[in-house]
Amino acid sequence: MSAGPTEAQVAQAAQALARGELVAFPTETVYGLGADAEQPQAVRRIYAAKGRPADHPVIVHVAPEADLAYWSGAVPPQARQLAQAFWPGPLTLILPRAPHIDPTVSAGQDSIGLRCPSHPVAQALLRAFAAGKPGGQGGVAAPSANKFGQVSPTRAAHVRAEFPDQVAAGMLVLDGGDAQVGIESTIVDLSRLDRGVGPVLLRPGHIGAQALAQALGMPVSAPDAAAPRVSGSLKAHYAPRTPLAVLDAARLQALAQGQGLPAGRSVLVCYEPPSLAPAAAGRLAVRAVPADPGRYAQSLYAVLRELDLLGYDRILVQAPPRTPQWEAVNDRIGRAAAAFEG
Structure with a gap:
């Protein structure tokens, strides 16, 4: 079991993110490959490193103190209900994207995916990074730290094996031990409530439909053809190299x-x-x-x-x-x- 990074190492990682560099870090679900969500060129480095299609959005990770209204132009009551019930934790909310947030993180869509992870190393990194931002509202765009379509990493060693060239070139990998959930977050779409659509469960995860419905006081629907594109929604994904x-x-x-x-x-x-x-x-x-x-x-x-x-x-x-x-x-x-x- 890893003892975890030091405060100095976390600060170094936050500074690297501020410079537009990539940093791999643990969450309770899987390890993420992070970049400053408000630097489009840095976010594009994630896409390049992973070989990720440009139309496949990434999730923005925020600290527990983050203001949802900074990231979303319209935060519905249902979003605050779910955040109160499950954040920090393995739940991603899809909300209308605020106009000042660059669409690169959303693959050009008008929505944005937000999550507040519970892993203490992730929280320490997000807080250190946000502290250097105006108003303390920084966020880290971070899909899973693996080549696109492959098995997500649940240990720091998996990340290093997946990106040996980037690690050799100095990319920081914060080691927070084994991920405790082990699969990616639940994703719920709340971006279309003003049109009478939702909540919609776009990706199942550790938090199930029944728990979501109980927190909301209403059922969640199955994905529909008009739903926003989200991480991990392709038919073929999460695949090992062995058939x-x-x-x-x-x-x-x-x-x-x-x-x-x-x-x-x-x-x-x-x-x-x-x-x-x-x-x-x-x-x-x-x-x-x-x-x-x-x-x-x-x-x-x-x-x-x-x-x-x-x-x-x-x-x-x-x-x-x-x-x-x-x-x-x-x-x-x-x-x-x-x-x-x-």
Whole structure:
């Protein structure tokens, strides 16, 4: 477990952000690749480093003291309700973007994604950075610190492995230990309430639809075709480099008996490890993961990165239950598998 960066290291990182440089830092969800949200050229450096499409917006991270009205031209009561209930925490709010905020962070859209992370290192960095801004309202644009479409990093070592050239050139990586949530934040669209649309759950996460509805006193809707573009909303995303497929119970049992095994070496990621028949034992490895949805999510990306390094020909994942508690995990592994379909 990392002891965490010193106050001097956090100050150094805040100064680097102010100069328009990139800084990787931990949040409770995953590690982010950050830049000053109000320096368009710095934000473009994120896109270049990740290989991120220019039409894919990034999320702005703010300190707990941040004024939402600085970032959004219209802050609805529902935004303040959710912020009071879940911030600091793994929730991103999509709001109308204030006119003075450059549209680069929103990929040209009139909306903006805002989040206040709970990780103490993230909070220390955001506070130190904002303190150097007029009015103390600085924000850090930060998608996950990985190449676009790949598995998000949940450890500082993952970031260093993903961006060796940038690290060698001096990019700072603040080490805050393992991410405790392990998957990206829940995203809720509140940008269209004035048109009678929303709240809309655009990306499931650690905070589920039921908890959101309880805090709001109203249900949240499923994504619609006119919803703003947001991080992690593409069909194929969160993918390891090794081909990945999701297996139902019947297919899993057949493979465990050695029936229909694909060529090469495969590894089965499962929360209910089966007994392998002799015909399968030599060609199918088993990697057990927690049966609890929260612990499964926390370990998922680290497991996928570990298996990527072991030379398997494919990763086969046991399909989790189709229950609300597993919605975010099903979303992530479904998008990972979609990267190898067709």
